[in-house]
Amino acid sequence: MAKRIYIETYGCQMNEHDSEQILRLLERSDYLETKDAQQADLILINTCSVREKPEQKVYSALGRFKKLKEKKGTIIGVAGCVAQQEGWRLLERVPYLDLVVGTHAIPSLPQLLEKVLTLGEKVCETDFDPEGRYLDPFLPERPLSSVKSYVTIMQGCNHFCSYCIVPYVRGKEKSRPSQEIVEEVKCLAQKGAKEICLLGQNVNAYGKGMKEGIDFPELLSKLNEIEGIERIRFTTSHPKDLSEKLIQAYGSLKKLCEHIHLPFQSGSNRILERMNRGYHRETYLEKVHRLREVCPSIAITADVMVGFPGEEEKDFEETLDLMIKIRFDDLFSFKYSPRKGTTAAGWSDQVEEQVKQQRLSILQNIQKEITLQKNQALVGYLEEVLVEGHSKQNREDVTGRTRTNKAVNFKGDDHLIGCLVLTKITRAYAHSLYGECITTWKKKDPLRGKPDPDELGLLEGIPS
Numbered sequence: 001m002a003k004r005i006y007i008e009t010y011g012c013q014m015n016e017h018d019s020e021q022i023l024r025l026l027e028r029s030d031y032l033e034t035k036d037a038q039q040a041d042l043i044l045i046n047t048c049s050v051r052e053k054p055e056q057k058v059y060s061a062l063g064r065f066k067k068l069k070e071k072k073g074t075i076i077g078v079a080g081c082v083a084q085q086e087g088w089r090l091l092e093r094v095p096y097l098d099l100v101v102g103t104h105a106i107p108s109l110p111q112l113l114e115k116v117l118t119l120g121e122k123v124c125e126t127d128f129d130p131e132g133r134y135l136d137p138f139l140p141e142r143p144l145s146s147v148k149s150y151v152t153i154m155q156g157c158n159h160f161c162s163y164c165i166v167p168y169v170r171g172k173e174k175s176r177p178s179q180e181i182v183e184e185v186k187c188l189a190q191k192g193a194k195e196i197c198l199l200g201q202n203v204n205a206y207g208k209g210m211k212e213g214i215d216f217p218e219l220l221s222k223l224n225e226i227e228g229i230e231r232i233r234f235t236t237s238h239p240k241d242l243s244e245k246l247i248q249a250y251g252s253l254k255k256l257c258e259h260i261h262l263p264f265q266s267g268s269n270r271i272l273e274r275m276n277r278g279y280h281r282e283t284y285l286e287k288v289h290r291l292r293e294v295c296p297s298i299a300i301t302a303d304v305m306v307g308f309p310g311e312e313e314k315d316f317e318e319t320l321d322l323m324i325k326i327r328f329d330d331l332f333s334f335k336y337s338p339r340k341g342t343t344a345a346g347w348s349d350q351v352e353e354q355v356k357q358q359r360l361s362i363l364q365n366i367q368k369e370i371t372l373q374k375n376q377a378l379v380g381y382l383e384e385v386l387v388e389g390h391s392k393q394n395r396e397d398v399t400g401r402t403r404t405n406k407a408v409n410f411k412g413d414d415h416l417i418g419c420l421v422l423t424k425i426t427r428a429y430a431h432s433l434y435g436e437c438i439t440t441w442k443k444k445d446p447l448r449g450k451p452d453p454d455e456l457g458l459l460e461g462i463p464s
């Protein structure tokens with residue numbers, strides 16, 4: 001009889017994708033996913049340690065599963081960045097934990113599990129794998145349940161920003177051969193994917209150090225040709241490595257969506273230098289200007305931190321100034337938190353928690369207003385939406401995203417899931433848009449994905 005796996009995922013998209021890969025891999029060892037931890041034979045917590053919160057979550061999650069271990073002997077494991085970082089310490093600290101699987105050890109999970117089951121041993125595997133076997137995908141055998149799929153194209157990072165744990169827990173940059181990525185995307189398209197999101201800690205570094213001599217924009221061109229795929233996105237990119245060639249790709253590749261996530265972290269050159277980011281605010285502003293020249297409708301989102309060691313009021317004001325100048329479509333903002341083992345964690349000029357909190361609130365209030373204004377500016381306009389599923393708030397609504405990655409809800413039923421739909425935006429909120437379905441269309445205008453009126457499924461009702 002099939003065994004059941006329950007997996008809880010915290011953190012970034014890379015982690016979400018790793019969890020999906022774990023499920024596909026263990027399906028081959030007869031494990032089926034359950035959404036109910038009580039029913040599980042194996043519980044895995046897949047975590048991220050980039051910011052403090054996810055790390056704390058691991059310990060509270062483990063606490064919740066202690067009773068299950070006592071009652072049913074459920075196998076409990078931790079995977080991901082926290083597993084990589086803590087290793088045996090986790091097993092020592094949590095006596096009912098059975099398994100620790102580092103970021104490069106996922107392919108060995110069936111063998112590690114076997115060891116736990118047959119020998120009754122606690123197992124910890126956190127070695128880095130220079131061969132890159134952890135990058136080999138587990139392709140889906142069944143039709144996909146989602147129209148969106150993630151594809152890892154590279155992993156790791158060579159940048160060593162002074163606050164960041166990633167290079168320590170994900171290892172050095174390593175890219176996958178392009179042909180392998182193309183084959184994976186073709187397979188995902190056959191299984192129903194309409195949109196792919198390419199993942200990597202720094203996708204702009206794709207291809208570096210590979211014999212193939214291919215770069216990220218060239219990879220995008222190859223993927224743009226794959227039939228069945230309507231949209232291509234990627235995350236995340238480093239401003240320093242954002243090349244003119246990639247900017248140009250926004251003007252020439254039809255499937256590349258008009259959105260870029262480009263973390264800026266701080267608007268102060270002094271802080272950027274201490275962060276070891278390798279660019280200045282002027283370079284960032286110039287790159288955004290070029291992106292908007294090439295692709296005027298591009299949505300720009302970013303990550304930003306407040307309270308980095310040594311951040312003074314005037315540095316923070318420069319961050320606000322940059323945000324206001326750029327008017328991001330959305331921002332992910334964080335309070336700096338020291339990560340053990342990183343350079344900045346050892347600095348003595350840490351900023352007080354209260355100051356961090358104040359700065360974060362100011363920044364978030366300003367951004368909330370900008371996001372709302374940007375959303376309001378779309379009211380009355382037409383937007384192409386790829387329908388992903390039912391809305392969580394209202395069963396009569398479906399939900400999807402614009403090419404600029406904004407969530408849109410509108411009245412509609414099941415048959416629209418997976419379709420490209422032309423919607424008219426009628427209402428704007430801080431985190432989403434509401435619209436009405438004008439039509440689904442068969443083909444798009446060759447220019448930048450706008451609907452071609454001659455090809456619309458239904459012509460009536462389209463506002464002029």
Ligand code: 5AD
Pocket residue numbers: 050051052163164165263265303304305334335336337338339
């Ligand atoms: N503290 C707070 N935020 C961090 N990030 C990375 N490291 C830290 C840290 N030590 C944020 C950065 C990064 C995002 C993924 O997480 O903004 O872009």
Ligand code: SF4
Pocket residue numbers: 157158159160161164165166167201202238
């Ligand atoms: Fe971390 Fe900097 Fe690498 Fe991004 S570029 S993963 S912030 S070290």
